[in-house]
Amino acid sequence: MHVLVIGAGVIGMTTAWALARDGHQVTVLDAGPEPASGASHANGAQLSYSYVAPLAGPSIWKDLPKLLFGRDAPVRFRPGLDLRQYRWGLRFLAACTAGKARRTTQALLRLAFLSRDVLADARDLQALDFDHVQAGKLVVYSSAESFAAAAAQARFQNTLGCKQDVLDAAACLALEPALRPIAGRLVGGIFTPDDAAADPRKLCHGLLHLLEGHNNGVAFHFNTPVIRLLREGQRLVGVETANGRFRADAYVLAGGIQSVALAQGIGLELPLYPIKGYSLTLDIANENAAPRVSVTDYGNKVVYARLGQKLRVAGMADIVGADMALEPDRVAQLSRQAAATFPVAAPEAAQQPWCGLRPATPSGRPILGHSGIDGLWLNVGHGALGLTLAFGSAASIAAGIAGRPEPLDMADFALHA
Ligand SMILES: Cc1cc2nc3c(=O)[nH]c(=O)nc-3n(C[C@H](O)[C@H](O)[C@H](O)COP(=O)(O)OP(=O)(O)OC[C@H]3O[C@@H](n4cnc5c(N)ncnc54)[C@H](O)[C@@H]3O)c2cc1C
Numbered sequence: 001m002h003v004l005v006i007g008a009g010v011i012g013m014t015t016a017w018a019l020a021r022d023g024h025q026v027t028v029l030d031a032g033p034e035p036a037s038g039a040s041h042a043n044g045a046q047l048s049y050s051y052v053a054p055l056a057g058p059s060i061w062k063d064l065p066k067l068l069f070g071r072d073a074p075v076r077f078r079p080g081l082d083l084r085q086y087r088w089g090l091r092f093l094a095a096c097t098a099g100k101a102r103r104t105t106q107a108l109l110r111l112a113f114l115s116r117d118v119l120a121d122a123r124d125l126q127a128l129d130f131d132h133v134q135a136g137k138l139v140v141y142s143s144a145e146s147f148a149a150a151a152a153q154a155r156f157q158n159t160l161g162c163k164q165d166v167l168d169a170a171a172c173l174a175l176e177p178a179l180r181p182i183a184g185r186l187v188g189g190i191f192t193p194d195d196a197a198a199d200p201r202k203l204c205h206g207l208l209h210l211l212e213g214h215n216n217g218v219a220f221h222f223n224t225p226v227i228r229l230l231r232e233g234q235r236l237v238g239v240e241t242a243n244g245r246f247r248a249d250a251y252v253l254a255g256g257i258q259s260v261a262l263a264q265g266i267g268l269e270l271p272l273y274p275i276k277g278y279s280l281t282l283d284i285a286n287e288n289a290a291p292r293v294s295v296t297d298y299g300n301k302v303v304y305a306r307l308g309q310k311l312r313v314a315g316m317a318d319i320v321g322a323d324m325a326l327e328p329d330r331v332a333q334l335s336r337q338a339a340a341t342f343p344v345a346a347p348e349a350a351q352q353p354w355c356g357l358r359p360a361t362p363s364g365r366p367i368l369g370h371s372g373i374d375g376l377w378l379n380v381g382h383g384a385l386g387l388t389l390a391f392g393s394a395a396s397i398a399a400g401i402a403g404r405p406e407p408l409d410m411a412d413f414a415l416h417a
Contacts, residue, residue, distance in 0.1 A: 031225035044314035054364025091362035114392030128206035137195035
């Protein structure tokens with residue numbers, strides 16, 4: 001079968017890889033000049049397989065004032081005129097119940113574990129260099145209340161097959177001595193030894209080289225924005241791009257946040273909204289200050305991942321529309337927090353600031369599977385977990401297209417779930 005994939009971010013590239021493995025002829029289209037030019041470019045680099053609890057949870061009600069209005073608040077909300085922002089916000093708040101958060105956590109854990117297993121079993125990927133290290137992830141807390149809630153969540157997740165250890169402050173410092181600068185505010189942490197880190201851009205470029213040389217010869221067309229999807233009745237029959245029309249037997253929409261506009265053109269509403277985040281990539285000049293494990297500073301909502309001799313720092317959740325401006329105050333805030341936690345870089349060193357748009361659903365679950373329109377499959381809405389969930393999502397879509405039983409119960413990931 002000839003399958004056309006729209007989008008060469010981490011979701012589109014892993015989908016192309018899974019489809020090529022099944023023997024399909026695959027064509028990938030992307031508006032950008034290279035793979036990973038959207039949200040996958042310089043994200044937090046965390047493969048946080050066991051840390052998938054959605055933002056939409058019951059604690060949001062009491063955390064929201066601090067998240068929004070606290071000093072250096074990690075969440076920013078700028079109300080606009082876009083009705084979709086309010087519709088998404090209402091659906092997000094409706095998802096903030098204990099029952100719904102548990103259902104999402106369970107579904108995401110299944111998908112995350114599948115991703116981990118697919119990546120671990122993929123022999124052709126072992127030779128790729130994408131700074132993939134399984135050093136574990138430590139989430140540290142500065143408030144006794146948040147730590148107690150996290151310990152309860154870890155106990156719940158232990159029942160679902162996660163290996164997670166609850167550590168006091170001293171044990172956190174013994175595990176990761178580079179946390180010394182914040183020892184005074186450390187209350188405790190949750191350590192997940194199986195979690196990993198990887199450079200998403202390097203992964204996408206590695207997949208590009210692998211797939212270009214693949215037996216089935218995957219065809220890539222960059223600088224090729226899809227202008228609209230072509231629907232005839234109940235069937236998708238092609239796509240119109242700036243470089244002409246493309247037709248295939250099946251289509252996978254994996255265009256990140258821009259999938260919304262493309263789907264809307266054929267009458268399909270995708271409940272996604274962009275949540276903007278920032279990252280810095282620092283050269284490690286001071287090895288003693290650099291963490292070895294991935295660290296999440298829960299109070300500040302900042303993540304740190306070691307990528308070879310670089311430290312990736314990421315954070316912020318700004319609900320400000322599809323605004324790609326690098327706001328100097330947000331960059332400065334992230335830079336201050338990084339310098340206070342892991343002072344790895346020389347004072348005048350370049351920080352490589354970046355921002356991207358997380359394609360977020362209200363519940364936190366991605367939308368995976370058949371769209372209801374013949375020939376069109378959806379692999380969208382991975383929010384803050386696209387790198388983590390990519391291989392499992394790709395495997396599920398490939399199984400659906402091949403007509404094999406899906407490796408997971410897909411009901412939780414359906415468009416109208
Ligand atoms: C600051 C930040 C930190 C993050 N940290 C992590 C993390 O630590 N771990 C994790 O798992 N996830 C993380 N994420 C989330 C993760 O980056 C996203 O979920 C993931 O990148 C989404 O991948 P995607 O392929 O769906 O979208 P994208 O990477 O945005 O790719 C979509 C692609 O589609 C192309 N496209 C769009 N429209 C068209 C069109 N009309 N025609 C042709 N091509 C088109 C774009 O050019 C782009 O290349 C983070 C995100 C941000 C912003």
